[in-house]
Amino acid sequence: MITREVLMKSKAGLHARPASQVVAMAKKYESKITIINGEKEVDAKSIIKILTIGAKEGTQLVVTADGADEVAALEEIATFIADLDE
Amino acid sequence: MKKIQVANRASKGIAMGQAFIVEPQKWTISKEKIAESAISVEQEKFAAVVEEAVAELGVLAEESEIFAAHKEIAEDDTLKETVAMKIAEDGKNAQWALEEAVNEIVEMFEAMEDEYFRERAADIKDVGKRMMAKLLGVKVDPFSGIKEEVIVVAQDLSPSETATMDFSLVKGFVTELGGTTSHVAIMARSMGIPAFVGVMDFRKEVTNDTYLILDALDKEIVCDPTPFEKSEYVKKSEEYAAHKLLLEKIKDLPAATTDKHVVELYANAGSVADVKQAAAAGAEGIGLFRSEFLYMENVKFPTEDEQYEAYKASVEAIGHPMIIRTLDIGGDKGLPYYMFPEEENPFLGWRAIRISLELHDVFCTQLRAILRASAYGKIKIMYPMVTSLREIREANALLAECKDQLRAEGVAFDEDIECGIMIETPAAVMCAEDFAKEVNFFSIGTNDLTQYMLAVDRGNQRISHLYHSFHPAVLRSIHHVILAGHKAGIEVGMCGEFAGEELAVPILLGMGLDEFSMSSSEITTVKAQIRSLSFEECQTLAAEVCALSTTKDVMEYLDSHM
Numbered sequence: 001m002i003t004r005e006v007l008m009k010s011k012a013g014l015h016a017r018p019a020s021q022v023v024a025m026a027k028k029y030e031s032k033i034t035i036i037n038g039e040k041e042v043d044a045k046s047i048i049k050i051l052t053i054g055a056k057e058g059t060q061l062v063v064t065a066d067g068a069d070e071v072a073a074l075e076e077i078a079t080f081i082a083d084l085d086e
Numbered sequence: 087m088k089k090i091q092v093a094n095r096a097s098k099g100i101a102m103g104q105a106f107i108v109e110p111q112k113w114t115i116s117k118e119k120i121a122e123s124a125i126s127v128e129q130e131k132f133a134a135v136v137e138e139a140v141a142e143l144g145v146l147a148e149e150s151e152i153f154a155a156h157k158e159i160a161e162d163d164t165l166k167e168t169v170a171m172k173i174a175e176d177g178k179n180a181q182w183a184l185e186e187a188v189n190e191i192v193e194m195f196e197a198m199e200d201e202y203f204r205e206r207a208a209d210i211k212d213v214g215k216r217m218m219a220k221l222l223g224v225k226v227d228p229f230s231g232i233k234e235e236v237i238v239v240a241q242d243l244s245p246s247e248t249a250t251m252d253f254s255l256v257k258g259f260v261t262e263l264g265g266t267t268s269h270v271a272i273m274a275r276s277m278g279i280p281a282f283v284g285v286m287d288f289r290k291e292v293t294n295d296t297y298l299i300l301d302a303l304d305k306e307i308v309c310d311p312t313p314f315e316k317s318e319y320v321k322k323s324e325e326y327a328a329h330k331l332l333l334e335k336i337k338d339l340p341a342a343t344t345d346k347h348v349v350e351l352y353a354n355a356g357s358v359a360d361v362k363q364a365a366a367a368g369a370e371g372i373g374l375f376r377s378e379f380l381y382m383e384n385v386k387f388p389t390e391d392e393q394y395e396a397y398k399a400s401v402e403a404i405g406h407p408m409i410i411r412t413l414d415i416g417g418d419k420g421l422p423y424y425m426f427p428e429e430e431n432p433f434l435g436w437r438a439i440r441i442s443l444e445l446h447d448v449f450c451t452q453l454r455a456i457l458r459a460s461a462y463g464k465i466k467i468m469y470p471m472v473t474s475l476r477e478i479r480e481a482n483a484l485l486a487e488c489k490d491q492l493r494a495e496g497v498a499f500d501e502d503i504e505c506g507i508m509i510e511t512p513a514a515v516m517c518a519e520d521f522a523k524e525v526n527f528f529s530i531g532t533n534d535l536t537q538y539m540l541a542v543d544r545g546n547q548r549i550s551h552l553y554h555s556f557h558p559a560v561l562r563s564i565h566h567v568i569l570a571g572h573k574a575g576i577e578v579g580m581c582g583e584f585a586g587e588e589l590a591v592p593i594l595l596g597m598g599l600d601e602f603s604m605s606s607s608e609i610t611t612v613k614a615q616i617r618s619l620s621f622e623e624c625q626t627l628a629a630e631v632c633a634l635s636t637t638k639d640v641m642e643y644l645d646s647h648m
Contacts, residue, residue, distance in 0.1 A: 016209065017155060020154050048162050054199070
């Protein structure tokens, strides 16, 4: 399993539109992908769960991936979240 | 007639029409337990409904991103698994299981702290409703009865419902629930439909016989107006439409007076995002890039590369000249990572250029970053709070050193980069003629200039009424600086709030100000104003105003002449 820390820079936070993009990305991979905000840890393949972690501007998130394609999965998703800016 | 004041406007404009009240649909959900043998039938029923909903939302998603999120919700394992479990383990039928599953998820969202995430409960409900209608075999079309132009009044409108509205007949809407960040509010704005959200108990005020006017300019709802009142609103609505059209039309036109005197309208910015907004608003340049935000929103002094990236991205985003003001801190602006000495009089203390000329490393890091970015667009450097020629010369000497370094390193920059100063101290006003010979431009900072010229601390409640940029001393200072600049053949701009003030614009124009820099949102309004003025008349006005001896006389004169 590999992990990476990302800072939510977007003013709007991880809102519905980027969350649905994260889900679409996560579903391409076999690996189990999770997003962690403090004590909340959720499956990145569920939009409902991603929205419930309530990631706002300035939230420090941890993304983990575990499985055969974990490297590519983590790279794509963590980079996407880190680059969100609106 | 009855007028209701409202607080939450979702979207601007004026709309009128007969009220059309959407009654909440009441569905009877069967609460019958199912036999074990029926479990697989109910599971399949639900799976088929999910599939249908996903297909429908897939089509809608092409039109609106909101439905892309709805599609993900419909496909979501959390929802599907919860429903499947309630069917298999609790022996509930598909409808009952769906209702409970949706309610549980909705409760989870409604308990969240942040308004944005709380409002996502509405999206979950909407998807649940879409599925439930399919399970029950009913059609959801609350607007089927609309035959004429109406204002829709509802307890709440889901994005799905909003998307099915026929906007040739629905002129606006009012909901009792929802906030300004709800998806229906966002949709109303993107479609330019006047709308109010969160108007508590509004359905008690109206019936389908009520005629409604939504004045979403002044945040008022008018019920049953007289024909005369209605005609007033028709007039107001036409004026607003004409005004909007005018602003749109002049966006790409120059700020020229009726007698063809052209000035430059620039924007003030503090970040790359601000610069992008300025470009969209039609700014012809950035008259003040407040570099201090790069320092204030950081945990340490920003590195040369960090600054270079920000300046480069900004000048590329505007594609026009950009004036970067070097670090302007001290006074009321501190840094979280640097201890400033305690001072009796911070505004008369160690601030702006005075700090830069002492902290050479910090200043040169910034100058190098600005120089490097100048290879990518027209950048100008501006020193803040200058009071003497010595400061200008010292700063320029450091700038020359930085240029030498970069040249030796083979790094590209604009060899002829222009350097100017802020005029915001009485010393700079009095010595403007001398300063003008050694700089490429002036920019008048009216906020500080007013404070220093009148010796008034703006933050001090007791004397804040004495702070007045229309004071003859301030007006004459501005006039003097413009004349001094022009005598030396350099441009004079202004980057204080005064440059965007309606009453000040004709005076400044008449004094011959070359460049007006203001917040992006004011640009089109000021441009419309300038395009309606005559330069010759403004020159007369400016000369007469400068001859008046009290602030009161100035204000009275402006009142009677504009």
